[in-house]
Amino acid sequence: MVVPASIPPWAYIRCFQLYLEYIQRRYSDEQPVVVYEVTGLRVVQANQAAIDCGVEVAMPLSDAWLLCDNLQTEQYDEATERQLLADIALALYADFAEIAQDPEHCGLWLRLQGLQRLYQDPGQVKHCIQTHLIGASYQLTFASNPRCAQLGLDDLQQPMADVSQHCLVINTPLEETVKVRLLHMGVDTLDKLLKVPTTALGKKFGAPVVRLVAELRGQQTVPLQWLQPADNFNHRVELAAEARSWAALRFSCKRLLQMLQRYLQTRQLALTRFLIVLTCRQGQHQQIPIQLAYPQTQADDFFALLQVAMEATKLRAPVMYVQLEAQHFEQLQATSYGFEPVTGEQTALPALLNRLQMKLGEARVYGYRRKPGWMPESQQEPAPAASAPGTTGNLQAAGDWRPPWLVIPEVVDINEWQLHGQPQRLQSPWWQPRSEQRDYMLARDHHGRWGWLYFLAAEQRWYLHGWAS
Template sequence: MQWLYLYFPQLQLDRLQALTPSLVQQPTVLFQPQERLQPILQKNQEAVQAGVQAGMSLAKAWLLTERLYPLAWREYEQVRLLRQLAAHLYQGFSDIFLDSPDGLWLNLQPLQRIYPTELISQQVLQELLAPFEVQVCQAKHSAPMAARLLARNRAESLESLPVSCLPCDEQIKDKLIRFGVTTVAALREIPRAELGKKLGLEVVVLLSQLEGQQSLRLAPYQPPQSFYQRVVLPAEAAQWQGLQFSLKRLLSELERFLIGRGKAATQLSMRLYFRELPIKTLLISAPHGCVQAREFMALCQLKMEHEKLPAPVIELSLQAQGWKSHEASHADLWQKQKLATVPLNQLLNQLQLRMGEERVQGLQVQPQWLPEYSWRPHIAGQPLLAMNALAECQRLAQRPAWLCLHPQRVHIVEWQLGLGPERIRMSWWQTGSEGVRDYYQAQHVSGRVGWLFYCYQQRSWWLHGWFS
C-alpha cells in the first residue's frame, strides 16, 4: 500500500485570505477563544515578520504589532473546510480518509493504473488544490501513521526524527529522553518486549503502526450530496455591494461542485448573519437549473434589487437545493462568428425571478380537434408532451400558436385565402350549439398571415388566430 498524507497547517486562515485578499497585507492571526490565554493557532506571513509565533498568547501578540487583525478560530469551520477539500479531491482520488481537523490520507494503491508514475499523480493533485490557494505539506509512505508523522514534521525519513515529535504522552517522551533515546532510529533498536515493560503498550503499538505491522483505524470520506458554505466577512457590509466579493467566491466554489457532479441547482438559500438581529434568509429560485457562477450572480442581483439590509452583515452562508441533471455545452470549432445570445434557461430563470413563475408561461399543443381546446398554457421550460402523444399533434401543429381570446368578425375583401379548408364540426356539449366551420390560412393586406373560418350559421368570416 502507498499512502500520501496531506497536512494543511493554516487551512482556515488560507481560505479566509483567499476569500478576502486584503487580509494578506496586514498581520492576521487565528486564536483559540475557548482557552484562557487565547493562544495563536494560525498566522500569516505579515504576522510572522512582526514576531508572532504559534502558541503565543493573543495579549503578547498585540504588544508586538498594533496592526494585528485577530479572528477567532472555529473548529466546525475548520472541519467543514477540510471536508470541502476532500470533496474536490474526490474527483481525482477515490480513497480519501479524514484526519480532522487539518489532514487527509490518500490511498494511491487503487490508482496505479490511472496514475502509473508519481509525476502524473502529483500533477493531478496540484491542479485540484490550486483553486483553494492553501499551504500543504505532504509525505508518502507504506504506513499511514508514518506518512502522517513525516508530513506534519516536514521530514524526509523517520530515522532522524526526534522522539519529541511522536504522537504519544509527554511523560513517555520525557522517559525516553532520560534513557538517552532521542531519535526514532534509536527507539526502534530497543527490543519490543523490553520497551513494553519499561514504557507500556502504547509505545509498542505506536512503533508497530509506524512500521505498518499494525493497522490504523481511519475515517473514510463520503462525498456530500449537498453544498453548504459559510464565510466571515472581512468587514461589516451595510449594503449589497459589500457582499458581492465574498458571494462571487462562494458561487465559484458552487460551480466547481456542480460541474464535478454533472448537476445543476434549482434553488439557492442565502443566509445573512447580523450582530444582533435574527438571521435573514433569501431564497433565489432557478427552476430551469444553473451551473455557472455568473448566472447565479445575475439572479442574486435581481433578488437584492427588492431587498434592503436591516443592519450590517457580518457573515454569509450559501446552500444549494434542488438538483437536476446537466450536460455541458460544447462550442462549435468551425463557427467563425460567436453569437452574443443568452441561453434560454438563463433567460427563463431571470424572467421568472423578476415577474413570478405564473406570469412566464409557454404553449403546449393537445390532441383535441376543437381549436379552443387544442392548446393549453404550461410553465415555461418544463417538458412538453410525451413522445407517444406527439404523432397525434402533427396536424394540429400546423395551426397558429396564438389564438384570439374571442373570434373577431372580419371583412373577407381584406384577405387572400390560402391553404384550406379544414372543416371542423362542433357538438353542442362542447360549445353549447352545433355548427360547422371551414378554416383557411389567409394573408391580410398588411402582410400578416391569419387563421380564418367561415361560420355557416351566421354566414360571416371570423379571425381565430395569427401565425407568427
Template structure:
C-alpha cells in the same frame, strides 16, 4: 514498499474565510479557551502567534478580526479539500481536524514516478486557497509527524525520512500529554531515543497506548484508514466576513463558489440543471433560492448571470452572513451540433433563452402552448412548460378565436351575428349547462366569440383577432 503522504493544513478555517477583497485585514481563529489557534499572514506580520492568549493578541494588533473556532465547519472544509484532491489521488483518508492521509504508492505507476505525482498534486493544491505542510514516509504516523514539523519533502528515500524522524521531538507525535511527560522525566525527548528502546521493555513499563503507537509508527502493526468515496453532488459553504445587505454585493462571493462548481463540473465532464442557493440571514430564516437552467450549464459566468437575474427580483429581509451552494445532481455533458449551412445568429440557444426569461420574470411567467383533445374551448389549450415537444393530439378546429377571455363577460352591446350556432355541452351532457356559440361583430368592428346559455343569457367568451 508502502509510501504515505500527509498533508497538514494549519489554518483551514481562517484560509477559507479570506478572499481577495479582505487581504489587508488580520484574521485569527480563537478556540473556546480564548487562545489563538489559526491566523493569517497579516496577523502573523503584526506579531500575533499561535497559542497566544486573546488579550495579548488584541493588545498587539488593534484591528484583529476574531472568529470562533467551529469544528463542523473545519471538518466540512477538510472534506471538500479531500473531494477535490480525489481527482488526482485515489486513496485519501481525512484526519480531522486538519490533515489528510494520502496513500501514494499505488498512484506512482499512473504518474510515472514521484515527480509526475508531485506536479499533479501541487497543481491541484495551488488552486485551493489553503496553506499546507506535507511529508512522505513509510507509515501514516511517520508522515504525519514529519508533516507537522513542516518537513515539506516528497521523497521515496526512506533513509532521509528516518533520519528526520529520529530527530523529531515528542511534541509532534500522537502520544498523549501524560505519556509525553512520563517519557520526558526519563530523559527521552526525541523519537530516535524512544525507538532505540526495545518494545518488550517499553511494554513492561508503559501501557499499551505507547506500544500500539510505536508499532504503527514502525509499520509493524496494521493501521486502518477510512478512505473517502467521491460524492455525487456539490455542496460548499462560504462564510462572509461581514454582513451583506445588498443583493448586488452578493455576486462577488457567489462567483467564487460558482468558479469552484465549474472546476468540479469540468473535471467530471458534466453539467447541472439546478442550483440551490441558501442565504443564511442574521436573526431571520434561511432564504432558499433555486435557480434552474433548462439546457444545463457548467460555466460559472452563465450561472452567475442567471443567479443575478434571480437575485434582483428577490429582496433580502435580513443581512446575510453565509452562503451555501448545493447541487444534488449532475448530468452528462452532451455535444450540441449546429447547422453547418445556417449558422446561428446569436450565441444563445432556445433553452438558454427560456432559462434567462424564467430567471428574471419568474418560472410561471414563461410557458408554451399545447393543443388538447378536449371539446370545451377552455380545456383545449394547455399551458405546458415551454419548448416541450408534444405529439399532435387532435386536429385543430377551425372557427376558434385567437384569444379566450379568462372569464366570460356578459354581453352588453349590439352584435351582428355572422355564424352559428355551434352547440357545446360540458362533460356528462348536462343539458342545463349547454352553450350555443356564435361568431359576431360589434359596432367597433371587433369579432367576438359569444355564447348563449340555455337560460338565454349572452356572454362573450373570446376574441377573434
C-alpha cells in the same frame, strides 16, 4: 533505459496555519497577527510579521503583546478551520478519489495506490496538489503507510531508522501521560522507540504504543475517516465586513457560484434551482430562492439570474455570512447540433428565459402544448416557456376549424350577432362528469368582427368562446 519513478502509496498534507491564512486577508502582510487559544491564552498560529518580531507558537499571549506593540489578535475558531480543511478536501476530490481528513492535526491523507495510471511520478502529484492549494502554506510527505506520512517520515527515500531519528516522540498522536513516561525512560525520538522490543513496550506502556509502532512498520492499518462528499452542495463564506447592499455581496456570491460550477462540472450535473441564504450578525436568515427554467452549469449564468433577483430584494439587515445551497441536480445532457455551427441563439434562449422567469415569476412566463381533450379549451395546457406545442395528443378531427384566439366563455346576446356558415357540434363524452353539447358557429358583431360562438342547449344560451379576426 530510465524507469519512471512510481508514485508512493500515501501522501499527507499538513496545513500549519489554515485559520491564520483565512483571517490574514483582513490585514496587510506587514501587520503582525497571531491566533490564540482561549483556554490557555497561548499563541497557536502567527504570521511572518509576528515571527519577525520574535513571537513563537505556544508562547503565552501576554509575551507576544510585549514583543509587538501593534499586534493584532484573533481567537482560534476550530469549527471554521475544520470547514476550511473540508473545503480543501472537496477541491482535491476532483483529482484524488481516496481522501481521509485528520482535523485534529489539520491534515489530509491521500491514498495514491490506485492512481498509478493518472500520475506517473510524485512530481505530478505535487503539481496537482499545488494547483488546489495556491497561497496556502503546507507540508507534503510521501510515505509507505499513513502513520509515517502523518508524522512526516519519508520512509521511501531513506531507511526508517534514519528518518525516525529526527521525529520527536512528543509529536506522535500518543496520550500526554504516555509521552511523559517515554521521555522519562529516555525515549525522546521515534528511532529509539522502534528499537525497543514490542513485548517490552506492551508491558510498560500498553496497547497504544504497540499499535503506533505497528502502524509505523506498516503492520497495522490506521483507522481513517474517508471523505464522502455530500450529495448536495452547501457552502458558506464569511464576509470581511458587514454588507449592507448587493454591491458588497457580489464578490462573495461570485466566489460561491464558481465553486458551484466546479462542483457541477466534476460530477457532470446541471442545476435548476438553488438557494442563497444571507445571515446577519444576530443570526437572522434571509433566503433568496433562484429558480431556473432550463438547467445551467455556468457560474456566469447563475450570477446573471442572481443579479436579477437581488435587484428586486431589499436586505433586511447587514449581512455577515453568505451561504449557497443546491440540492436538486439534473444529469448534464449532451446537446448535438449536427454539422451546423452552434449559433448564439441556441445558447442565448435558455439563459434569456431563465432571466425572464427569475424577474417576472414562473406563473407569468410560460408556453403552451397540445394535450388530448374533447373541448377546445382542454386541447392545450400551459408548458415550460419556449415549448413547441407539438403535433401529438390532439383529439381534434382533421379539417376541424378552430379560431386563433380563445377567451373564457361569456354569455352574449345573440341579437347583436349575425351568424354565418354551418354549425359545428362538439360534445364531450358521456362518461365525463359534466358532459356538454355545444353547437359552434362563426358570427359577426355590429363592428364586423368575427367571433366564435356556441349555443349550449342545456342552458339555451349563446356564449362567445373565441375570436377569428
